[in-house]
Amino acid sequence: MLFNKVSIIGFGLIGSSLACCIRLHNLAKEIVAVDCDRTVCEKALELGLADSAMVDLRNGVEDSDLVILAVPVGACGAVAETIRYSLKEGAIVTDVGSVKSAVVEAVQPHIPAHAHFIPAHPIAGTENSGPEAGFAELFDGRWCIITPLPETDIQAVEKITKLWEACGSTIEIMDVKRHDLILAITSHLPHLIAYTIVGTATDLEDDTMDDVIKFSASGFRDFTRIAASDPVMWRDVFLNNKEAVLEILQRFNEDITGLQKAIRKGDGDYLESAFTRTRDVRRQVIDAGQGG
Ligand code: NAP
Numbered sequence: 001m002l003f004n005k006v007s008i009i010g011f012g013l014i015g016s017s018l019a020c021c022i023r024l025h026n027l028a029k030e031i032v033a034v035d036c037d038r039t040v041c042e043k044a045l046e047l048g049l050a051d052s053a054m055v056d057l058r059n060g061v062e063d064s065d066l067v068i069l070a071v072p073v074g075a076c077g078a079v080a081e082t083i084r085y086s087l088k089e090g091a092i093v094t095d096v097g098s099v100k101s102a103v104v105e106a107v108q109p110h111i112p113a114h115a116h117f118i119p120a121h122p123i124a125g126t127e128n129s130g131p132e133a134g135f136a137e138l139f140d141g142r143w144c145i146i147t148p149l150p151e152t153d154i155q156a157v158e159k160i161t162k163l164w165e166a167c168g169s170t171i172e173i174m175d176v177k178r179h180d181l182i183l184a185i186t187s188h189l190p191h192l193i194a195y196t197i198v199g200t201a202t203d204l205e206d207d208t209m210d211d212v213i214k215f216s217a218s219g220f221r222d223f224t225r226i227a228a229s230d231p232v233m234w235r236d237v238f239l240n241n242k243e244a245v246l247e248i249l250q251r252f253n254e255d256i257t258g259l260q261k262a263i264r265k266g267d268g269d270y271l272e273s274a275f276t277r278t279r280d281v282r283r284q285v286i287d288a289g290q291g292g
Contacts, residue, residue, distance in 0.1 A: 002162055003028040007064040009057060009079055011035040011044045012230075013126065014096045015070035016134025019049040021167040024136045033131075034060030043131045058086040066163075069095035069107070074236035077106025084110045091115045092156045096122055098183065098233070100147045100176040102240035108149065116156035119147045121179065122169060123187075127228040140168030141289070147176045184244035188237055189252060192245070194226035195234070 006028040008015040015033070022028050033044035033053040041053035054060045061067045061083045069076050076095055087093065093115060097103040104119050111117040124142040126133065144164040148157050161171050174182075201212050201220065212220060238245060262270035285291055 001026060001029060002159060002166070003065040005030040005032065005064045006066045006068065007032040007034055007061045008050075008068045008070055009034040009060065009083075010069065010071035010075075011040050011050070011053070011131050012070065012129050013133040013138075014122065015068065016044065016047070016049055016131040017136065017138040018068060018070065018096075018134075018167070019044070020134055020136035021139065023049065025166045027163065027166055028066070032060055032064065040131055047131060049131065049134070057082045061086050061091075063088055064091060066159075067091060067093045069093065069097070072230075072233045072236040073097040073099045073103050073240050076103045077110070080107040080110035084112055087112060087115045089114045092118060092159060094118045094120050094160050096120060098187065098237050099240040100145075100179045104147070104149065104176055116153045117149070118152060118156050118160045119149075119176070120160055120164065121145045121147070121183075122164065122167075124169075125229075127225050127230075129230045129233070137168070139164065142169050143172055144169035145172050145174050145179055147174050147179050180241050180244045181247070184241055184248045188241055188245050189248050191226055191229060191234055192238070192249070193252075194223040197223045198227035 006022060008019055008031065011019070011033040012035075015035075019031050019033065022031055030052075031050045033041055033050035034055070034057055035041050035044070035053070036055055038055055041055060044050040044053045057079060065088075067083065067087065069079055071079055076097055080093065083093075091114075093107070093111060094117070095103055095107065097119070098121060100119050100121060104117075107119075108117055122139050122142060122144045124139050126138070144167075146157065146160060146164075164171055197220070201209060204212065216224065259271065259274065261267070262274075
């Protein structure tokens with residue numbers, strides 16, 4: 001058993017999936033579900049994923065060895081500020097946020113000297129939200145990126161590493177800036193594109209839209225899955241990873257302009273060579289065991 005008492009603040013997809021893993025692998029004696037939504041707390045108890053559940057953040061973290069922030073990234077700073085005086089000696093605070101620089105900046109100033117903050121991000125998720133969306137296999141065979149700060153306690157990092165390894169994940173240690181740039185291209189830009197494509201379709205006339213839905217299996221449906229992701233979570237991702245997303249978006253705009261020109265000029269060689277390069281990337285993704 002890694003921990004006596006674990007408090008999970010934000011009992012949605014990621015928080016409840018972690019609770020499933022902690023229960024399944026017997027990683028803690030006691031789990032406390034903490035969520036601002038009372039119905040979520042009730043659901044956590046009904047699903048048997050927590051021993052107690054509460055909306056009060058301060059009470060929720062009392063005596064906990066591990067506090068997991070699983071709220072949208074924009075809420076992490078305020079949550080850390082609220083719980084700071086209730087953290088016990090030696091408590092480890094970690095998060096699961098999809099953005100790291102902004103979360104570290106918002107949370108670290110509120111961590112008292114007697115506690116440790118270990119930022120982390122599981123590279124796993126679905127388009128679903130809420131406690132009923134969670135499942136124990138979510139993190140199995142996936143990466144978890146840990147971005148410890150230079151002054152971070154090594155033993156606390158080891159504990160968080162063990163937690164994620166027990167959930168089936170492989171650990172990568174990374175610098176926060178690098179994390180945010182890599183995720184801007186692998187996750188944030190694809191979500192922005194999906195939201196845009198599906199948004200463009202919703203502006204079409206009603207009869208055209210009906211046919212878009214009918215024939216969506218030709219590619220559109222894959223974007224609808226991504227574009228169904230939680231609006232609050234993704235609002236916060238874009239507001240908190242502004243710099244890296246705008247840099248990648250600039251490159252994307254240049255590349256799409258190149259393709260636009262090639263289509264207009266009938267430059268088949270340009271298009272074929274661009275599409276051949278991307279096919280190679282798909283092979284590399286499959287070879288890396290990330291094909292899905
Ligand atoms: P989710 O299913 O929407 O759950 C978030 C929960 O936190 C909700 O129940 C929400 O309640 C609650 N909450 C929000 N603000 C709170 C506050 N100040 N205090 C207490 N509870 C609060 O979200 P999720 O998908 O699990 O995402 C949680 C975190 O994981 C985010 O930081 C996200 O970046 C990260 N993450 C997500 C994925 C993914 O694919 N979903 C993958 C990796 C990492 P309300 O709904 O009432 O606001």
